[in-house]
Every structure is written in structure tokens, then in C-alpha cells.
Amino acid sequence: MSFHGRHGVRDAERESAQEFKVDIEVDADLRDASRTDRLADTVDYTKVRAAAKEVVEGPSMQLLESLAAAIAERVLQLPRVEGVSVRVAKQPPSMQPIDAAAVHIKRTHA
Numbered sequence: 001m002s003f004h005g006r007h008g009v010r011d012a013e014r015e016s017a018q019e020f021k022v023d024i025e026v027d028a029d030l031r032d033a034s035r036t037d038r039l040a041d042t043v044d045y046t047k048v049r050a051a052a053k054e055v056v057e058g059p060s061m062q063l064l065e066s067l068a069a070a071i072a073e074r075v076l077q078l079p080r081v082e083g084v085s086v087r088v089a090k091q092p093p094s095m096q097p098i099d100a101a102a103v104h105i106k107r108t109h110a
Contacts, residue, residue, distance in 0.1 A: 001021070001023070001024075001052055001053075002019055002021050002022075003019075003020055003022065003052065003053050003057055004018065004056070005017060005018070005020055005057050005060070005067075006060045007056075007060055007062070007063075007090075008092060009063070012094070013092055013094070014060045018090055018092060019090065019091070020056050020088055020089070020090050021087075021088070022086065022088050023087040024048055024052060024075060024084060024086050025084070025085040026043050026048060026081050026083070027082045027084065027108070028042070028043050028080045028081055028082055029080065029082065030042055030080075042080065043078060043079070043080050048075055048078065051074035051075050051078070052071050052074075052075075054074070055067065055070045055074060056071075056088075064088050064090065064101060064102065064103040065103050065105070068086045068087070068088045068103050068104075068105045069105060071088070072084050072086045072105060072107040076107060076108075076109060082108060082109060083106065083107065083108040084106070084107055085105070086104070086105050086106075086107075087102060087103070087104040087105075088102065088103055089101065
């Protein structure tokens with residue numbers, strides 16, 4: 001998924017929106033969904049996307065780590081989600097020639 005937000009340590013990174021790429025993997029018991037083929041029995045991926053979009057397009061944060069953790073916290077609140085893996089990447093001009101700065105975190109219910 002790709003969203004635009006104003007996150008980073010430097011003022012220039014927060015002055016104008018930049019692209020953030022987000023990958024999310026959800027851990028959930030999907031046995032019921034595999035038998036019933038009903039959306040009500042699985043994780044609603046539109047809500048997973050909405051959670052990531054709200055965080056990335058929301059208030060500025062300095063660190064990718066904080067951004068990924070905030071996304072993970074929101075996704076963990078969704079029904080049936082037992083764990084989540086979130087990768088957030090950006091390619092600010094100040095970091096070129098590096099392809100991207102990225103973090104990958106995993107969270108579960110405590």
C-alpha cells in the first residue's frame with residue numbers, strides 16, 4: 001500500500017508530504033472463514049488498509065519505528081487479529097542513493 005504523510009526527523013521531511021510504502025501481514029485463526037466463505041468470519045482487509053492510511057496520513061511522527069508501531073496497534077484492535085507484521089518504507093531525497101529507509105516490526109496481543 002502507498003500513502004502520503006509528513007514524517008521524519010528533519011523539518012524538510014515534514015514540510016511536504018512524501019510517499020510511505022506499507023506492507024502488513026496479519027496472523028489470525030481463519031478456519032471458520034475457510035469453511036464458510038463469509039467476510040464476517042475473517043479479517044476485513046479494508047479495515048486493515050484504513051488503519052494504515054489513518055496513521056500515515058495523520059499527525060507527524062519522527063521515526064519510522066513509531067509509525068509502524070502505531071499502525072500495528074490499530075490493526076491489533078481489529079476482530080480476529082492475533083498478531084501483525086508491519087513494514088514501513090520511505091525514500092527521502094536526503095537519503096539517496098539508498099533505495100529506501102525501512103523498518104519491519106512484529107506485534108502480538110500481550
